[in-house]
Amino acid sequence: MARILIAEDDTSINMLIAANLRLVGHTPIQVYDGIEAVQAVRTQHPDLLLLDVMMPGLDGFSVMEKVRDEVPVIFITARTGLEDRLQGLGYGAEDYIVKPFEILEVLARIENVLRRTHKNQNEFRIKDVRVDLDGRHVYLQDQEVTLTPQEFQLLEILIINRNLALSREKILETAWGYDYEGDTRTVDVHIQRLRKKLNLEQEIQTVYKVGYRLQTGGKG
Amino acid sequence: MKYWQKLYLSVLILFIVCLGGGFAALAQYSIHTSYNERKDAFLSVQHIVAERLSSDMTAVRKRDPGAVLPLLRLYVERMRRQGYMFWVEDAEGNTYGYLPMTAELAAVRPGERGYQVIKNEADGHRCLVAVTALSDFRFGLGDDLDAFFRDWHRTLLRYLILVLSLVLLLAVGLFFVLQRLNRPIRELEAEVDRITEGAPKQQKIQAADRQDELGELARALDQMETTVQQQMQELKEESQARQTLIDNLGHEMRTPLTAIKGFAQFLQRTEQDPEETFKSTEIICKESDRLLKLSEALVQLSVLRHEAPKMETVHLKDLLQFAVDSTRTKAEERGVSVQLRAEEDTVLQGAPALLESLMINLIDNAVKASKPGDRVSVTAEGRCVRITDMGCGMDPETLQKIEQPFFRADKARSRQEGSAGIGLALCRAIVDAHGASMTFQSAPGTGTVVEIIFYDSATT
Known part of the structure; x- marks a missing residue:
């Protein structure tokens, strides 16, 4: 099963995603700011990174720049502004999810990315x-x-x-x-x-x- | 049609009517007078000649009837020299000389005289003809008016030329004068167009230096533009601020709602153990509280922005004591002590509920910034209240933004504590509503001091 790093500063949202990932058999790793996220990518080598754009310490885009070659990324953003989306994909993100999201949608997108990167369950x-x-x-x-x-x-x-x-x-x-x-x-x-x-x-x-x-x- | 063109045409028409009318009346009067003079002179000549002819005829007939014809010839010659036509008809109907004649003149009774203007069939000239009937013959005299009328027409033509050249002179002069007078109006017109198009001001309006109504208008226009621009700017800023608030509000609501919905679905769709169920419902409750707090603060903020609060007499010391008591439990949970020092009692005019909420909010912030074992002190000196903490402090950049709605110095921490994110914006609104001042002094690591000063005229 995939190991998925959740970088989201809002505790409730972080817990929500983690609970659902656990349910379908993934192993969530939870971090709450950008700096922790970069460290966790380097030390724990997750299969996928769910990355919030607005975070204290280091924002999502800066994290992305640092880890883009190490892990596939799905952005989570509360802003619906088009610039964010374009920038997100331009930075090489696999996909993005806009809050408020449906958890089934999140799982479907995670599954898609895992299949593309061959980290899905056979x-x-x-x-x-x-x-x-x-x-x-x-x-x-x-x-x-x-x-x-x-x-x-x-x-x-x-x-x-x-x-x-x-x-x-x-x-x-x-x-x-x-x-x-x-x-x-x-x-x-x-x-x-x-x-x-x-x-x-x-x-x-x-x-x-x-x-x-x-x-x-x-x-x- | 432009205003100056209307003015131009009106003046011109008025001038033509007055001048032309004046000249026409003058010409009418003048021709009448000179005709009358001429007529009177002619009639008196005719009368004298008639009398003389009558006496001459009587004398000649008595002395030598054969001399009548030479006498008449003499008269004809003399009259022609004076420019008159001469005519005589005796009792037998023999005529001597020629005059154009009408029936009325032919019917003049003896001892009477008749006169008329008649067109001469022979040359087409108009003549003034007077006929006197004497005892046994009729005598008529004619005055050819052709030269008189021709003279008169020439005079009339001269008048007309004079009037036309005056009109022409006025037309040209008026055009230039009006063009000149119209220049400031055109300038103002261009200015108004520019303002309408929203183009920036390029130079000073020259008409503004004038001392007349146009000058006043130009200055008023200038003033108006400045005012309108200021108001536009204010409006723009206000709408910008409102837009930012709404954007941020949307964002602030989306996050707790995502969590609430997510956990509700989680509960609905999965089988959990009691521990998990509790955690999920706990998060739903916490996030709902956050939304409630946010909506309450928003309502308060909105009310404060639209109406002035009701002012009452407030004892500052009691108020601070209440605020400190309200926050004590929470502070003690964190191991932070809150101390109040207020020696004298100061009486203020203010809204008690709002001032309590202000103080509680500020003390709460100070407590949240503190580490366990720290102390928060609240001091009141006269109309000045200081809330001091020994906590983490803020850098100048953060300090600038803390009053913006939804700005969080430490997002993760403040969200976890269920803060709505508009506490300080609310504080600022309360302080403003009381005409008071609120300043922050802070540096990273040295803690923060909030100072609130209430002024004497603490009502707005």
């Missing part, structure tokens, strides 16, 4: 199921299970956002594409098939009034 195991995420194969008790592309897409989303409940709409949007004209029942049907095929009746949970969640039991 293999995921739960109970008797083994998923080869890069090869797109699924094995139950070492026997390959045939999944439709849609089913695999659904499984992948559940794995990336594990321990987090996803709404049916969110699943539909992510797995079938934004324009898909199906109703949310489609999701229920696919979830049922997935549970049956992989024998994950307990693990793929229905969360009251929210949606579905892949519960991994322990964290990570």
